[in-house]
Each structure stands twice: as C-alpha cells, then as structure tokens.
Amino acid sequence: NAGVTQTPKFQVLKTGQSMTLQCAQDMNHEYMSWYRQDPGMGLRLIHYSVGAGITDQGEVPNGYNVSRSTTEDFPLRLLSAAPSQTSVYFCASREGLGGYTFGSGTRLTVV
Amino acid sequence: GEDVEQSLFLSVREGDSSVINCTYTDSSSTYLYWYKQEPGAGLQLLTYIFSNMDMKQDQRLTVLLNKKDKHLSLRIADTQTGDSAIYFCAETFTGGGNKLTFGTGTQLKVEL
Numbered sequence: 001n002a003g004v005t006q007t008p009k010f011q012v013l014k015t016g017q018s019m020t021l022q023c024a025q026d027m028n029h030e031y032m033s034w035y036r037q038d039p040g041m042g043l044r045l046i047h048y049s050v051g052a053g054i055t056d057q058g059e060v061p062n063g064y065n066v067s068r069s070t071t072e073d074f075p076l077r078l079l080s081a082a083p084s085q086t087s088v089y090f091c092a093s094r095e096g097l098g099g100y101t102f103g104s105g106t107r108l109t110v111v
Numbered sequence: 112g113e114d115v116e117q118s119l120f121l122s123v124r125e126g127d128s129s130v131i132n133c134t135y136t137d138s139s140s141t142y143l144y145w146y147k148q149e150p151g152a153g154l155q156l157l158t159y160i161f162s163n164m165d166m167k168q169d170q171r172l173t174v175l176l177n178k179k180d181k182h183l184s185l186r187i188a189d190t191q192t193g194d195s196a197i198y199f200c201a202e203t204f205t206g207g208g209n210k211l212t213f214g215t216g217t218q219l220k221v222e223l
Contacts, residue, residue, distance in 0.1 A: 031209040040119070042199060042213040043154075050209065058210070090153060094209055099144060099156035 002026055006091050006103035013081040013110045021076040021106050023091030029101070031094045032074040033058070034066065036087040037105075043090065049074055081110045115200060115214040122220045129187040131217045133200035136181065143176060145185045146199040148216070154199065157185070187219075195221045 007022045025032065033048035045058030049068040063085060065077040074093075078085060091103040114136040123129045135143070144159040160167045160174045160183075167174045173186040183200055197216040203209065 033209070033211070035213075040215060042115075042215040043201075044213075045210060048210065092154075092211070099159055100211055101156070102146075102154040104153040 004091055004093055004101050004103040006089075006106050008106060009104065010107050011109070013078075013108065015081060015083060015110060017081050018077070018079050019081065021078075021089055021091075021108070023074045023076065023103060024072050025074075025091075025093040025101070026072065027093060027095065027101065028071060029093035029095040030071065032068070033092050033100075034064070034074070034076045035090045035092065036060065036085075037090060038087050046076065046089075078108075081108075083110045086110045115202060115212055117198075117200060117214040117217045119215065120218050120220070122222060123190050125190060125192060125221055125223050127190055129185075129190045129194065129219055129221075131185045131187075131198050131200075131219065133183040133185075133214050134181055135183065135200075135202055135214075137202065137204045137212075138178075138181065139205035140181075140202045141205055142203045143174075143183050144199075144201040144211070145172075145174065146201060148197045148199065150196075157198075190219075190221050192221045192223070195219055 004025045030051045034046040035043040037043045044060045047066040049055045055066050089106045092100045094100045117133050140162045145157045146154040171188045175184045199216045201211050201213045
C-alpha cells in the first residue's frame with residue numbers, strides 16, 4: 001500500500017515550458033487535491049476533485065489545469081510555466097471523515 | 112472567508128513541554144487537524160479533533176480546543192530533538208466540502 005505517490009520529486013523548467021505533475025493514490029479515495037507551499041504562506045489549495053470526472057478550483061487556480069479520468073490519478077498541468085509558480089507542490093487524498101494523506105511533494109523551480 | 116493563524120517560531124529545551132497555538136475565524140469548523148512537516152518531507156498527520164470535542168490526548172500529544180475563543184493548541188510533552196519540524200494546524204468547515212484550510216505553520220526548534 002503506497003498511499004499517495006507524486007512524481008517527479010524535483011523539476012526545473014524554463015519560463016513558458018509546460019509539464020504535468022503526477023499524483024496517484026491506491027486507497028480508493030474519492031477526494032483528491034493539489035496544494036502549493038510557499039514560505040510564510042502555509043499551503044494553498046490549487047484544484048480539487050470529489051470523484052472521477054469532477055474537478056473544481058481552489059484558492060489559487062490560475063495557471064494550472066487538472067483532470068480526473070480515474071479514481072486513482074489526479075495530474076496537475078502547467079501549460080506555460082512562470083517564475084511565480086516556483087514552489088513545492090503537494091497532492092493529498094481523503095476518504096470520508098478523518099485525516100488527509102499527503103504525497104511527499106514535487107519541488108518545482110521555474111527559471 | 113476562512114483564516115487560520117499561527118505564530119511562526121517556537122524554541123524549547125529538550126525534555127520540556129511545547130505548546131503550539133492556532134486561531135481560526137470560521138465558527139463552522141467541522142474538524143481541526145495538526146500536521147508535522149520535517150525538512151524536505153511531506154505532511155504527516157499527527158492528530159485531529161472534531162469540533163464538538165474539547166480535548167484529545169494521544170500519547171505525548173494533547174489537543175485542546177476552545178470553541179468560544181476559536182483557539183486550538185497542540186501540547187507535546189517531553190519534547191525531543193526529533194520533534195523539531197514545522198507544525199501546521201488546518202481546518203475543514205461546514206459548506207467547504209473536503210477543503211482543508213491551513214495555517215502558515217510554526218517552526219519548532221528543540222535545543223539540547
């Protein structure tokens with residue numbers, strides 16, 4: 001049981017490049033979400049999904065797209081990377097009540 | 112909207128108790144959480160409390176919730192160097208679905 005798996009762990013992009021951050025969970029959780037973590041700002045919600053085929057925007061959605069074609073996977077896409085998107089990205093999932101399970105994070109630098 | 116606030120730093124001596132505080136503004140909180148983040152790592156769920164509870168104890172951890180003052184605290188007894196990390200409080204709230212709102216995090220430094 002791997003929990004929530006994020007890939008890659010590290011990535012450097014040039015401004016304007018695109019990429020997809022992968023997130024997969026094997027716990028059959030319906031709810032999945034993406035957060036970004038910046039110094040002194042805690043974690044801010046980018047997008048979330050309450051089940052396959054359903055996604056919605058969080059607090060800071062601009063510049064990011066998501067899709068949820070399966071229960072297991074919830075990729076985050078950056079269509080045209082900007083330096084302001086330099087951050088650490090976390091994926092999390094939850095089933096019902098109780099705590100959220102987080103992935104180990106992707107550290108993204110945009111130069 | 113929802114707002115969760117924490118002090119940024121806390122320094123304690125090994126063996127002492129640590130108390131990390133958190134205040135929140137949303138009176139419709141449902142669950143309140145404490146997460147631990149070690150350097151370069153993800154977030155580890157330490158404990159959580161339902162909003163109709165006042166206290167929850169789990170080994171060295173004690174969570175106190177004062178709903179009137181919208182104040183949440185995490186006490187770590189017999190603090191060890193391995194407890195050095197950033198601690199985040201977070202909440203879910205009625206009408207927010209599964210959305211988790213985080214505080215800014217408190218960096219705990221344990222000194223010998």
